[in-house]
Amino acid sequence: MKIAYLGPEASFTQLATSQIFNDEKLIPKSSILDCFTAVKNGDVAKAVVPLENSIEGTVSMTLDYLYDFKNISIEAEVVMPIAHHLLLNKNNSDFDMIISHPQALAQCFHTLEKNYKNSARKDFSSTAAAAKHVAEHPEKKIAAIANSYAAKLYDLKILKKNIHDFEHNHTRFIVISLVKNSLKLKHKILGEKTSLMVTLPEDHAGGLHQVLSVFAWRKMNLSKIESRTLKTGLGNYFFYINVASEWHPTISENALEELKSIGAEVRLLGHYEEYLLG
Numbered sequence: 001m002k003i004a005y006l007g008p009e010a011s012f013t014q015l016a017t018s019q020i021f022n023d024e025k026l027i028p029k030s031s032i033l034d035c036f037t038a039v040k041n042g043d044v045a046k047a048v049v050p051l052e053n054s055i056e057g058t059v060s061m062t063l064d065y066l067y068d069f070k071n072i073s074i075e076a077e078v079v080m081p082i083a084h085h086l087l088l089n090k091n092n093s094d095f096d097m098i099i100s101h102p103q104a105l106a107q108c109f110h111t112l113e114k115n116y117k118n119s120a121r122k123d124f125s126s127t128a129a130a131a132k133h134v135a136e137h138p139e140k141k142i143a144a145i146a147n148s149y150a151a152k153l154y155d156l157k158i159l160k161k162n163i164h165d166f167e168h169n170h171t172r173f174i175v176i177s178l179v180k181n182s183l184k185l186k187h188k189i190l191g192e193k194t195s196l197m198v199t200l201p202e203d204h205a206g207g208l209h210q211v212l213s214v215f216a217w218r219k220m221n222l223s224k225i226e227s228r229t230l231k232t233g234l235g236n237y238f239f240y241i242n243v244a245s246e247w248h249p250t251i252s253e254n255a256l257e258e259l260k261s262i263g264a265e266v267r268l269l270g271h272y273e274e275y276l277l278g
């Protein structure tokens with residue numbers, strides 16, 4: 001089975017993917033969009049992409065593609081600890097630019113402001129792509145933020161360890177596919193959840209309250225609600241909602257029916273387990 005992930009090798013997504021699918025063929029993709037497209041076209045059976053970080057919050061691209069790719073579902077969520085290091089070419093001693101994935105640059109923002117204020121910062125498609133670029137360009141005065149496996153694989157030295165701003169740094173990754181399935185893994189289960197994509201009926205007072213009350217009076221515990229722009233004009237949003245309580249089929253299906261009856265558009269993205277990786 002082929003599994004796509006946000007690559008190249010030694011990205012955090014690859015570290016997560018290889019813990020979930022250690023016997024499968026892992027296919028690196030250079031963007032989150034390419035991962036979704038590979039699943040949609042059937043080039044791969046599943047893909048793993050980052051969804052949310054405990055310091056920086058939601059990876060908005062992932063949320064947008066979950067909205068846009070109407071046939072894609074979530075099969076599992078995995079949570080992995082994240083440690084960022086500053087990496088430099090072994091033959092270089094200084095740098096005036098730091099490159100990495102925007103989430104990594106943001107997770108290290110205060111450390112960079114305090115210690116490397118004079119270095120420019122540049123976004124790369126992943127931390128591993130940044131590390132690879134540093135390795136391939138010893139003539140450039142650049143450093144990368146990436147993990148220790150990237151340092152090893154791309155033969156870079158670690159200039160400063162653990163530069164993320166907060167000690168408890170975790171990222172959630174999701175496994176996506178075209179089938180409605182709940183992936184069973186051997187890792188520790190953190191809980192079960194259900195993800196929904198909800199678009200409100202036309203703007204009116206109390207619209208969101210009406211939607212939330214559907215869950216409230218059924219005692220369905222929401223663990224996340226995030227709004228993103230629909231890109232159809234200012235003030236138009238969709239909502240990504242996670243229900244953390246047990247998904248009782250009858251009660252839950254009634255809830256979805258009630259949401260539809262008040263004019264909301266609802267898509268069930270998946271009912272699945274959340275696991276903790278090492």
Ligand SMILES: O=C(O)C(=O)Cc1ccccc1
Pocket residue numbers: 006010011012013014050053082101103104125126127128171
């Ligand atoms: O860039 C990577 O290595 C990724 O897999 C995305 C990411 C970036 C920062 C923290 C977690 C995941």
